[in-house]
Amino acid sequence: MQISDVEVFSAIAESGSLSAAARRLGLSPMTVSRRLATLEGELGVRLFHRTTRSVSLTAEGETFLPFATTLLEASEGARVSLKSNAGTASGVLKVTAPSVFGQSVIMPLIPDLLAEHPALRVDLTLSDSIVDIVGLGIDVAIRIATLRDSALIARPLAPNPRVLCASPAYLKYHGIPATMDALSGHRRIALHGMPYWPFMRDGDAVAIRAEGVFSANSVEAVRAASRQGLGVAMLTYWDVRDDLDAGTLRLIELQDVSPEQLYITAILPTRQHVPHRVGVFLERLESVLGTNGCLPL
Incomplete structure (x- = not known):
């Protein structure tokens, strides 16, 4: 049941004719007649007695009128409520x-x-x-x-670029890799779903396999493993920003490649x-x- 069809029914009931309802709603008489017919078809009853000069509610129309009024009031209430909340975070x-x-x-x-x-x-x-x-x-x-x-x-x-990082203790013991080849000699902590670490070299994509003694399915686990000195991790800057600020992880910058920009x-x-x-x-x-x-x- 369309609210627009119910509005037509209510307008006809109040104005007493299809033409007056059409003027009130800014519709053509044909549109008003069609919408009324659609509503009557959905309800399976005749809502108005029609003559060439006027219309009047049938018994079924009288029964439906209060329901129509309730529907229209609820529809208007919803519109007003949503409009009043449109500029507020609710x-x-x-x-x-x-x-x-x-x-x-x-x-x-x-x-x-x-x-x-x-x-x-x-x-x-x-x-x-x-x-x-x-x-x-x-x-x-x-x-x-x-x-x-x-x-x-x-x-x-x-x-939020990808970054390489490791704990100060790990880097002190194993050294700081300066190139991609040097990185291949280090333990690498793998994140599930990311078997290769992506880099860019002179505009071309290159990658190194992420493999080592530990892998995990969550960023938090990889970050924790890196802090504990299990190896080098590739995460994103915002994942490890607090650790870099606190000094629990150190940034590793390679000279010949740069990590993927996200x-x-x-x-x-x-x-x-x-x-x-x-x-x-x-x-x-x-x-x-x-x-x-x-x-x-």
Whole structure:
């Protein structure tokens, strides 16, 4: 049942004729007649007695009138409510992000965000796997990976290059590799799903196999293993930024190659009618990334 058809029924009941209802709604008499016929067809009853000069409600029309009024009032109430909330951050903000990035960057934003927007709630899913944001009804996904072709909307937020790093103790004992060949002689901590480490040399893509005594399926485990001195890790800058600042990991820069450049990207299911809560969240996130995102490269 279409609200527009119910509006036609209500207008005819109030004005007493199809032509008057058409003028009131800014429609043609033919459109009004067609919409009334559609509504009667859906309900399976005749709603009006029609003569050449006027119309009047049938018994079924009288029965349907209060239901029609309730439907129209509910529809108008919904429109008013949604319009009044259009400029405020309200409702449930559903976000997904990689585990380490979500814990170290997004979680610190949440208290102030909720304090400033009392009508807002946050549902955060932390996962290093790519999730179906449309199927799960997620407002925005934060991703740090090479993006596949997709109908989804991608919005770059900040650069996030891959970096090589290791603990000071490991580098003191094994030395600091200066070239890709030298790196091949070091223990390398592998992240599942990334069997090769990608680099660029003079505009060409080159890679080295990630292999060593330890591998893991999560960024957090690889980062922890690297801090514990198990070898060299390739992660992204924002994964290890706090460790680099604290000195628990040290950056390794090779002279003959540079790691792949990635971006922190916001993925949206559509660019149309994006909720205000999403814009508020992304603004805050971009501000933090811009303030604290001075790359050491």
